[in-house]
Amino acid sequence: CITCNENLVAVHMTDAYGDGWNGNVLTIYTDSLTIESGSYAFAELCLNDGSYTVSCGGGSWASEVSWVMYDAAGDTLLAGGAPYEGFLQLGETNDVLGCTDADALNYDENATVDDGSCYFAGDSCNIAIQAVAGTNDASGENQFFTYTTTMDGILTISSQNETGDALWDTFLAVYTDDCGTDVANNDDCCGYFGPSTVEIPMVAGTTYQLLWLDWYNPGPYPFTIVEGPAPTNPENLTAEAGLESVFLEWDGVIPASNRSAAIVQERRLTIEDTNERNLAKMREVKGDEPTEVHIFGVVHPDYASSSRSTDVIIECDGGDWQSEVSWDILNEAGEIIVSGGAP
Known part of the structure; x- marks a missing residue:
C-alpha cells in the first residue's frame, strides 16, 4: 500500500479470458492502467479532492474487461467495463456534475462539469422526433421518429432517393404502441447494399414509431414518408411475346380484408431471416476481425x-x-x- 494523505483509490482490474486487456486502457484523468497479460492487475492512486474523467476502451475483446475502484474504507467508488465514459468525484469539491450542452433535453444550467449524461430528441422511443409527410432528415446515428397517419391506405417510408441510386446504407424498423409492437423492418430495399423501404397498410390516426439504426455508418441522409391510397387495380403489368401468344404477368390486388394479414406474413419472414442476411452482408462490408481468436475445442x-x-x-x-x-x-x-x- 502507498502512503496517501488525500484520497486513496484502489483499482482492481480483471480480464475474463485471462489474456490481458488486448489494448484496452483504463484512464483516470492522466493515469493510464491496463492488464498487460493474465487475468488480474491492481493499482493504487492518491488523488486530491475534485472531479476526474474516467474512460476505458481502445482495444479488442472489450466484453472481457471489468474493473472496480474502492476508497480507503473499502467502499465502492466506481465500477465498469469497456467501453466506458464517466466521472469520479472525490472529497470536497465545488464541481457540479451534469449536462452542460444547451441543446440537450436535460441541460442543467447549474452544472459546471459535463458528465456525459446529455440526451437529445430522437435518442429513445419516448422522446422521438416528430416526422412529417414528405422529406425528413436523419442524423445517421440510432434515431427515433414518430408519425401519425391522416388517411386509410398504404404508408411508404424510404431512404431511397428519386434517382434510385442512394449510397447510404441504412436499416429501418417500424413499431406501434410506443415501440411495443414490431410492425415491419427492412435493410436493403433495392437490390444492393443501400437504402431501406417499408410499405405497410395504414389506418387514419395510427401513430408509428420509426427507428433508423446506425448499423453501417451511413452518415446523415434524408428519408421520405408518403401516404397513398391502397391499390384497387392490378399493377406492374408486363407482356412478353411468344409464338402466336403473349405471356402476361402482373401483381394482383390483395382484398382489403386480407391485406393486413398478407403483409404481416411477409414481415415475419423478413424478421426470421434478418440475422442470416445481416451476417452475409457484414462478411462483405466489415473490416478485418481481431487476429486473436478465442475459440477452443x-x-x-x-x-x-x-x-x-x-x-x-x-x-x-x-x-x-x-x-x-x-x-x-x-x-x-x-x-x-x-x-x-x-x-
Whole structure:
C-alpha cells in the first residue's frame, strides 16, 4: 500500500479470458492502467479532492474487461467495463456534475462539469422526433421518429432517393404502441447494399414509431414518408411475346380484408431471416476481425485422451472470419464427442 494523505483509490482490474486487456486502457484523468497479460492487475492512486474523467476502451475483446475502484474504507467508488465514459468525484469539491450542452433535453444550467449524461430528441422511443409527410432528415446515428397517419391506405417510408441510386446504407424498423409492437423492418430495399423501404397498410390516426439504426455508418441522409391510397387495380403489368401468344404477368390486388394479414406474413419472414442476411452482408462490408481468436475445442469426458487405442489429430484452420466457425463430432449414438471452432 502507498502512503496517501488525500484520497486513496484502489483499482482492481480483471480480464475474463485471462489474456490481458488486448489494448484496452483504463484512464483516470492522466493515469493510464491496463492488464498487460493474465487475468488480474491492481493499482493504487492518491488523488486530491475534485472531479476526474474516467474512460476505458481502445482495444479488442472489450466484453472481457471489468474493473472496480474502492476508497480507503473499502467502499465502492466506481465500477465498469469497456467501453466506458464517466466521472469520479472525490472529497470536497465545488464541481457540479451534469449536462452542460444547451441543446440537450436535460441541460442543467447549474452544472459546471459535463458528465456525459446529455440526451437529445430522437435518442429513445419516448422522446422521438416528430416526422412529417414528405422529406425528413436523419442524423445517421440510432434515431427515433414518430408519425401519425391522416388517411386509410398504404404508408411508404424510404431512404431511397428519386434517382434510385442512394449510397447510404441504412436499416429501418417500424413499431406501434410506443415501440411495443414490431410492425415491419427492412435493410436493403433495392437490390444492393443501400437504402431501406417499408410499405405497410395504414389506418387514419395510427401513430408509428420509426427507428433508423446506425448499423453501417451511413452518415446523415434524408428519408421520405408518403401516404397513398391502397391499390384497387392490378399493377406492374408486363407482356412478353411468344409464338402466336403473349405471356402476361402482373401483381394482383390483395382484398382489403386480407391485406393486413398478407403483409404481416411477409414481415415475419423478413424478421426470421434478418440475422442470416445481416451476417452475409457484414462478411462483405466489415473490416478485418481481431487476429486473436478465442475459440477452443473440448473433448467429451467419456472419450478423453488414451481412452481409445487410436489417437486422431483434429485441425480446423486456413480461412477468414474464424470466430464464426463451429463444429461437432458425434458418435454412432448421436452423442457429441468433440466440439470446437477455428483455429
